Amino acid sequence: MTRFAWGALTDTGRVRKGNEDAYLAVDGLFAVADGMGGHQAGEVASHLALESLQSWFGSAGTDVMVAAVEHANADVVERSLGDPELAGMGTTLVAMALVDAGGRDAIGVVNVGDSRLYLMSDGVLTQITEDHSLVATMVRQGRLTEAEAAVHPQRNILTRALGIDGTVLVDSWEILPVVGDRYLVCSDGLFNEVDDNRIAAALRRLADPTEACRELVRLANEAGGRDNITCVVVDVVDDDGRDLTVDPAVRIRSSHTGGDPVAPAVGGARPKSRRRGRTSTSTRTGTPRSKLTWRVAAFVGAVALVVLIALGFVWWTGTKTWFVGVNGEQVAIFHGKPGGVLWIQPTVAEDTELTVGDVPAARLLDVQNGVEQPSLSSARAFVERLIEQRRSQGTTATSTTSTSTTTVVR
Ligand code: MN
Numbered sequence: 001m002t003r004f005a006w007g008a009l010t011d012t013g014r015v016r017k018g019n020e021d022a023y024l025a026v027d028g029l030f031a032v033a034d035g036m037g038g039h040q041a042g043e044v045a046s047h048l049a050l051e052s053l054q055s056w057f058g059s060a061g062t063d064v065m066v067a068a069v070e071h072a073n074a075d076v077v078e079r080s081l082g083d084p085e086l087a088g089m090g091t092t093l094v095a096m097a098l099v100d101a102g103g104r105d106a107i108g109v110v111n112v113g114d115s116r117l118y119l120m121s122d123g124v125l126t127q128i129t130e131d132h133s134l135v136a137t138m139v140r141q142g143r144l145t146e147a148e149a150a151v152h153p154q155r156n157i158l159t160r161a162l163g164i165d166g167t168v169l170v171d172s173w174e175i176l177p178v179v180g181d182r183y184l185v186c187s188d189g190l191f192n193e194v195d196d197n198r199i200a201a202a203l204r205r206l207a208d209p210t211e212a213c214r215e216l217v218r219l220a221n222e223a224g225g226r227d228n229i230t231c232v233v234v235d236v237v238d239d240d241g242r243d244l245t246v247d248p249a250v251r252i253r254s255s256h257t258g259g260d261p262v263a264p265a266v267g268g269a270r271p272k273s274r275r276r277g278r279t280s281t282s283t284r285t286g287t288p289r290s291k292l293t294w295r296v297a298a299f300v301g302a303v304a305l306v307v308l309i310a311l312g313f314v315w316w317t318g319t320k321t322w323f324v325g326v327n328g329e330q331v332a333i334f335h336g337k338p339g340g341v342l343w344i345q346p347t348v349a350e351d352t353e354l355t356v357g358d359v360p361a362a363r364l365l366d367v368q369n370g371v372e373q374p375s376l377s378s379a380r381a382f383v384e385r386l387i388e389q390r391r392s393q394g395t396t397a398t399s400t401t402s403t404s405t406t407t408v409v410r
Pocket of ligand 1: 187189
């Protein structure tokens with residue numbers, strides 16, 4: 001018999017008014033969900049996802065867990081479509097459960113979003129799940145360091161979540177339970193405040209799982225507590241006396257879906273088994289689900305191509321356009337679309353000598369909303385016309401001489 005001991009704790013933190021996190025800790029099934037949405041919608045989403053997961057999950061295989069997450073997604077989508085107050089709500093979901101893997105016990109892990117599951121084995125902490133977030137994608141592409149990602153203003157933008165679309169891509173793993181192993185399931189309110197070294201130290205120091213949870217929440221609050229914090233700590237206390245040295249089974253199997261579509265550069269190279277310690281027994285071999293037939297590969301390739309073209313178009317419209325708009329008190333030429341396109345925000349290409357007060361009243365609203373121009377030179381020509389109009393109205397008195405300001409107020 002594989003047996004667990006566990007503790008769990010959720011905390012609103014020091015800044016947020018409500019707690020949109022939720023957790024599930026019943027024997028053999030442990031999960032964390034971090035909801036998002038206006039008013040109480042995030043709270044509804046995270047609790048609904050966990051209830052749904054629990055009701056759809058029977059004690060069976062990892063594939064059943066994946067199916068349960070898909071059902072949970074459908075339930076959140078349905079609820080959000082049926083209630084205008086809940087429109088647009090979503091949630092992350094990460095779960096581990098005792099499952100049957102071909103007649104033997106295994107720990108099934110599923111993940112969507114940027115909550116995490118860590119495994120501490122032989123005192124070494126390893127993040128098993130991959131974050132489905134914009135910054136994680138940028139880290140994988142080498143565009144951000146881990147340290148930059150941790151403080152990035154857009155670190156809460158997810159590339160996958162439950163409740164957004166009728167279909168959801170679910171990452172899954174199967175891990176052999178070994179006595180002494182400790183699992184941590186948590187929301188980003190923990191690891192955005194407390195780095196992995198300090199998390200690992202707390203998990204090593206406190207043997208009792210409930211005390212370990214309390215300490216982790218305390219550390220996150222001490223560091224600022226800017227988000228809701230949720231921790232579930234699960235210890236493997238019995239594993240049928242499994243001896244890994246004679247056990248031919250693979251320690252960690254990944255039925256991973258690969259990088260997100262926005263991260264084509266990382267494609268099939270992930271995930272590597274980042275486990276240290278007993279690495280000799282942890283090779284990444286395919287489970288039946290990860291065996292790609294050429295047909296599946298062709299389909300995936302076609303989908304990836306469509307996504308790439310769509311992203312390319314978004315990028316093109318997001319960056320290859322100009323507009324004349326307002327930057328603080330100054331009229332400026334921007335690169336991009338007014339208001340931005342998805343994650344691409346406009347940037348100031350150049351400031352002009354015009355202040356908002358110089359703009360003729362008839363054009364002021366247009367400029368405040370951003371006047372799009374097909375090229376930089378046409379944007380400059382537009383500004384020239386505004387300057388001409390100002391001269392002809394003889395309102396030069398208010399114009400300043402600071403023509404080469406470099407301050408960007410955003
Ligand atoms: Mn959070």
